Structures are given as C-alpha cells and as structure tokens.
Amino acid sequence: MKRRVFAALLIGSAVGGSLRLAAETSNEVKILAMKFDFTPDTVKAKVGQPMTLVLTSMDRIHGFKMPDFGIRTDILPDQETRVTITPQKAGSFTFFCDIFCGDGHEEMNGTLVVEA
Amino acid sequence: MLQPDRRDFLKLAGVAGVTFTAGLFPGQRASAQAAGNFHFVQFSDTHWGFSGPPNPDAEHTLEKAVATVNGLAQQPDFIVFTGDLTHTTDDPKVRRERMKRFREIVSALRVKDVRFLPGEHDASLDKGEAYKEFFGATHYTFDHKGVHFITLDNVSDPAAKLGDEQLAWFAADLKQRKPDDRIVVLTHRPLFDLQPSWDWTTADGAKAIELMMPYKNIVVFYGHIHQENHHMTGHIAHHAAKSLIFPLPAPGSQPKRAPLPYDAAMSGLGTRDVTMADKVTLVELPVAKG
Numbered sequence: 001m002k003r004r005v006f007a008a009l010l011i012g013s014a015v016g017g018s019l020r021l022a023a024e025t026s027n028e029v030k031i032l033a034m035k036f037d038f039t040p041d042t043v044k045a046k047v048g049q050p051m052t053l054v055l056t057s058m059d060r061i062h063g064f065k066m067p068d069f070g071i072r073t074d075i076l077p078d079q080e081t082r083v084t085i086t087p088q089k090a091g092s093f094t095f096f097c098d099i100f101c102g103d104g105h106e107e108m109n110g111t112l113v114v115e116a
Numbered sequence: 117m118l119q120p121d122r123r124d125f126l127k128l129a130g131v132a133g134v135t136f137t138a139g140l141f142p143g144q145r146a147s148a149q150a151a152g153n154f155h156f157v158q159f160s161d162t163h164w165g166f167s168g169p170p171n172p173d174a175e176h177t178l179e180k181a182v183a184t185v186n187g188l189a190q191q192p193d194f195i196v197f198t199g200d201l202t203h204t205t206d207d208p209k210v211r212r213e214r215m216k217r218f219r220e221i222v223s224a225l226r227v228k229d230v231r232f233l234p235g236e237h238d239a240s241l242d243k244g245e246a247y248k249e250f251f252g253a254t255h256y257t258f259d260h261k262g263v264h265f266i267t268l269d270n271v272s273d274p275a276a277k278l279g280d281e282q283l284a285w286f287a288a289d290l291k292q293r294k295p296d297d298r299i300v301v302l303t304h305r306p307l308f309d310l311q312p313s314w315d316w317t318t319a320d321g322a323k324a325i326e327l328m329m330p331y332k333n334i335v336v337f338y339g340h341i342h343q344e345n346h347h348m349t350g351h352i353a354h355h356a357a358k359s360l361i362f363p364l365p366a367p368g369s370q371p372k373r374a375p376l377p378y379d380a381a382m383s384g385l386g387t388r389d390v391t392m393a394d395k396v397t398l399v400e401l402p403v404a405k406g
Contacts, residue, residue, distance in 0.1 A: 063275065067312035094313045094371075100240035100274040103204050106373065 027051055033075045033097065034058040036104030045087050045114045055081040063098035066112065072098060087114040153393040154261050157185050157192045157227075157401070160339030160387075161359030163237060164221070165214040166203035170362035170375035173382070177360050177403060178221050181387050184404045186226045192389065193260060195227050198339040198357060199235030199271065199304030201251075208246060215250040231258065235304040235340065236271040244272035255282055257289055263392055264293060268303040270318040276305055277319040287327050298392075299334040306338055306356065308349050311367035316341055325349050335396060341367070342375075343384065344400060355398060358386045 031053055032039045045051045055064055057075045064083070065072040073081055075097075096109035162178050171177060185195070202214040215238070222230060232251040239247045244254050254269035266289060270278050278286070293299060301307075307321035318324070328334050329350060336354040342364040345356035362375040363384030376384060382403045391397040 065315070096313075096315055098275065098315050098319075100204075100236045100271075100276070102206050102241060105204075105236075109372070 028054050030054045030056070031064075031110075032056055032058055033062040033064070033108075035060070035101050036097075036108040038095070038097075038108065038110040041110035043110065043112050045085070045112060047087050047090055047114055047116050050084055050086045053083045053085070055083065060101060061099055062101055062108070064095060065098040066093060066095040068093040071095075074099070087112075090114050090116040153391065154193045155190075155389055155391040156260075157188075157195045158198060158337055158357050158388045158390060159185075159195065159222075159360065160198040160357040161200040161235065161342055161361060162197070162218065163200055163203040163359070163361035164218040165205065165210070166361050170378055172378060174361060177382070177385065178218070179224075180403045181360050181385075181401075182222060182224050184401055185387060186224070187404075188389070191227050193227075194229035194231060195225060196231045196302055196337070197222070197233065198302055198337060199233050200237045200339060200359075201232065201235070202238055203361075204237040204241060206241065208242065211242070211246045212249070215246060219250060231265075231267070231302075233267045233302055233304060234269060234271050236274070236276070239269070239272045240274040243274075244269070247272075255285070261392075263298045263300055265300045265302060266290075268301060268307075268324065270303055270305045270307070270321065275319055276315070276317070278321070278324055283320065283323050283327070286324060290327055290331065293331060295330055296332050299328075299331055300392075301328065301334065301336045303336065303338045305340045306347075306354060307336060308347065308354060310341065310345070310347065310356075311373075314367065314373040316367060316373075325352065328352055337390070344388075353396075357388050358384065358400065360385050360387070360403065 029043050029051065033055065034057065055075045056079065057077045060077060062075040063072065064075050069085055071083060073083060075081055091114055093112045093114065094109055095112060097105060101108065159181065164178060166174050201218050202211065205211050234244060234247045234254050239254065247254060254272050255267050257264065257266050259265065266286065268278060268286065269282060270276055273279055305318045306316055307318050307324050310316040332351065334352055336352065337357065338354065339357050341356050342359035342362065343356065343366065344358055347354045364373055365376060385403045387401045389399040389401055
C-alpha cells in the first residue's frame with residue numbers, strides 16, 4: 001500500500017468563511033462534481049507545494065475520497081469545500097466519489113498527478 | 117446426510133468448478149458433526165435490470181443460474197443472495213419493477229428458503245425503502261443446524277457505513293454467543309480494506325471486525341467485487357463471490373475498476389456452493405450456457 005503523503009488538510013465552507021489553518025497555500029484548483037464526473041478529472045500538483053482543492057457539487061451530495069492522502073469529505077451543492085494538501089511524493093493518486101449517487105457512480109473518479 | 121465428498125458429488129453432477137477448502141471451525145469437528153453438516157448456495161450481484169456490452173446476455177443470465185442450481189442433484193438447505201439483486205436506477209417506479217421481476221425469477225428456485233440482503237444498487241439511493249417493501253429487513257439473524265448467521269447492511273447508508281446503531285445491534289447479538297460458536301456473517305461490501313483506491317471497503321468495517329475477533333469460528337461471505345476472493349483478517353476468513361452480470365478486475369490490477377470484456381463462455385460468472393462442516397468447502401458453480 002502506498003505511503004500516506006498528506007501534510008495538511010483543511011475543510012471549510014466558503015459560505016461561512018473558510019477556516020484557514022494552512023498558512024502557505026500557493027494555489028487553488030476548483031473541482032466541480034456532478035453525476036458522474038469530476039471537472040477537471042486530472043489535477044496537477046508539485047511535491048512540497050501546498051495546494052487547495054475547492055470542491056463544489058452542481059447537483060447533489062457527493063463524496064471526495066483520496067485514500068493515499070487519508071482524505072475524505074462530503075461535497076455539498078452550492079457550497080465550497082476546501083481541502084489543502086502538501087504532497088510529499090511524486091506519482092498518480094486516485095480520488096473518487098464515495099457516496100453512492102446512481103448508475104455511473106463507480107466511474108466517478110479522477111487523478112491527482114504529483115510531479116517532482 | 118451430506119455425502120462424504122461433496123466435490124466429487126458435484127463433479128458427478130457436472131457442475132463443479134474450482135473448489136476451495138478452508139480450515140474453518142478447526143476446533144469444532146465434534147460439535148459440527150453432532151449438529152449436522154449442511155450446504156447452502158450463495159448468489160451475488162445479479163444486477164437485474166442492467167443492460168450493456170459487459171453482458172449482452174443480461175436478460176437471461178439470472179434465469180440460467182437458477183436453472184443451474186435447480187439442477188443440483190442434492191439441493192442446498194437454503195440460498196443466500198449477498199446484495200445488488202437489482203441494478204440501480206434513479207426512478208423509484210423502475211426500481212420497484214426491477215425488484216418485482218427479480219423476485220419472480222428467483223421464485224423458480226426449487227429451494228424455497230431464500231435469504232436476501234441489499235447491495236448499494238438496491239438500497240443506497242432511497243436508504244433501503246424499496247428493498248424493505250420487497251425483501252424485508254436489511255440486517256437480521258437466523259440459525260441453521262448449529263450455525264448462527266448474521267447479515268449486515270453496509271449499503272443503505274450511501275456512504276457505505278454500518279453505522280453506530282447497527283454496530284451496537286451486532287455487538288449485542290455477538291455477546292450472546294460463546295467464543296467457540298460457529299458464526300457466519302453475510303454482507304455485501306468487504307468489511308476490510310480490500311482496495312481503498314477502488315472504494316472496495318466499508319467505512320466503519322474495522323469496527324465490525326474488531327467485534328468479531330473474540331470468536332474463534334467465524335467466517336464472512338460477501339459480494340460487491342464481482343469475483344472470487346479469499347482474504348484473512350487475523351483468524352477470520354472473508355470470501356467474496358462471483359457476480360451474475362459481469363466480472364471486475366482483480367484488486368489493483370489496472371488503473372480503473374471497469375468491467376472486464378464480455379466472455380461468451382461466461383467464465384467469470386457463477387454461483388457458489390458452500391458446505392459447512394468442520395471445514396468449509398466452496399465449490400464455484402459456473403453459469404450453464406445455452
């Protein structure tokens with residue numbers, strides 16, 4: 001099993017004001033969730049550089065799980081959920097919806113590509 | 117009485133596939149014999165209502181599996197379906213139509229003692245509402261010839277959790293058992309982390325396994341992953357069954373968990389005969405062609 005590589009995780013709501021615990025977030029990537037896709041479904045990151053994923057659902061509740069980083073959160077409609085990571089290892093890491101959302105749920109996934 | 121060698125018996129019947137024997141109940145030889153050996157058949161992941169290239173024969177596969185089991189010269193004591201009886205749909209009316217038709221098809225089984233449990237395709241979109249209308253409770257227990265069976269529902273919560281309430285029920289039931297009682301747990305998803313990157317887990321499955329650890333003679337049968345798989349968590353064996361719709365790749369063997377291409381021989385599909393004695397013997401039953 002791959003070593004867990006996350007260094008920081010924060011989750012908050014943009015509606016209520018995101019709680020910023022990670023001070024040095026260098027970039028943000030918005031990811032939209034909608035049955036049965038993440039857009040974009042491939043996200044690039046660099047080893048050692050903090051990145052915030054801003055997750056929003058366009059239809060219903062979805063899940064966001066990235067086991068290699070020990071991350072999971074709900075993605076709620078019309079709300080931003082923010083996840084900050086600092087990859088420590090290069091490679092490709094799968095993320096997927098872990099709240100069953102219908103026929104096509106099993107294909108609702110994406111990849112975080114971490115470059116050295 | 118069970119015949120001395122069930123594998124030979126099934127070969128004679130012309131239906132035997134690969135046989136797997138595990139050292140279940142090693143300390144229970146005397147009591148197993150006293151209680152009476154028996155066998156049951158496991159169906160899983162029939163996905164009635166599915167259509168698509170992974171199985172162009174989807175409308176007939178379940179009926180063929182029913183015919184295969186009805187053709188066993190020695191009928192099982194009972195039959196279990198470990199979830200995903202139907203393929204999911206967003207339409208509650210269609211969901212119920214699929215469950216109705218599924219129930220009609222399996223009513224042709226010669227054995228009338230049939231036990232069901234839900235998969236996420238049956239129960240996750242409506243928290244088991246339609247499933248309960250057709251098949252009853254989503255978690256329950258029953259006893260058969262000295263073996264205690266516990267079914268667990270890890271799908272009615274769309275986040276794939278058993279939940280604290282069900283875990284408390286599970287713990288209370290187990291507390292009534294002796295450490296060397298023979299216990300079988302039936303569920304849909306793997307209770308352990310089989311392949312987390314493919315979501316082949318149960319979110320709080322580790323809690324269930326922890327509750328099971330004090331019991332020496334306990335085994336788990338499940339579905340969900342559409343293939344035969346055998347795994348140990350400590351002394352507890354977990355046996356996954358093939359599906360009756362399409363096989364999935366071995367855990368982690370490819371980047372995505374997409375269905376394997378259709379195989380006209382349907383070699384990746386089937387049911388399973390389980391003999392319970394001082395050991396458990398699993399015989400995979402292929403789907404009859406034609």
